[in-house]
Amino acid sequence: GNSVTQMEGPVTLSEEAFLTINCTYTATGYPSLFWYVQYPGEGLQLLLKATKADDKGSNKGFEATYRKETTSFHLEKGSVQVSDSAVYFCALVLNDYKLSFGAGTTVTVRA
């Protein structure tokens, strides 16, 4: 079946540090890929998406590129802020109408 594997963390960084969260997927076909973010006590918010190979999704300084050859969708941000502290989920959807999520990566940014 379809699945997502992501770095579980937790990840602790200082403000202005570079953030990378690795995400790889297994799918029978060409899925759409997503990064969602969850702040404490809240639901999931879409951070960015990519729907085909070599697409780059970007939002709020975060970027991720859909790499078909390595089946990856790593999330990066060049300079994190305390407000970026959250749990980040990588996910995919194919033709079965459901999102398959990774386990989530907890990111804490210290001032």
Add this chain to the structure above:
Amino acid sequence: KAGVTQTPRYLIKTRGQQVTLSCSPISGHRSVSWYQQTPGQGLQFLFEYFSETQRNKGNFPGRFSGRQFSNSRSEMNVSTLELGDSALYLCASSLEGTGGPGETQYFGPGTRLLVL
């Protein structure tokens, strides 16, 4: 546009009871999905509805059921509650649910269910 709304936001029940959770999708969205989030199992897909039809179902026991109304609002029901059903239940809506270009699932704030 108003976002996805879920009611109630918090719920406390005892074992053996049943519970009904409600989800109102974004206006114009016809696909509604439900997910269970727990610390141990993460985010797990429960089911997806489109135009009042269930198109996919996750690996949950028959105690978990859902339905969708003609206005796209959805409810999920859990009967004979167990302690392990304590979780955050998230609802998401999208236009068609395909995940294709332009398709995104938007999540509500969730209903936190505690079973005692």
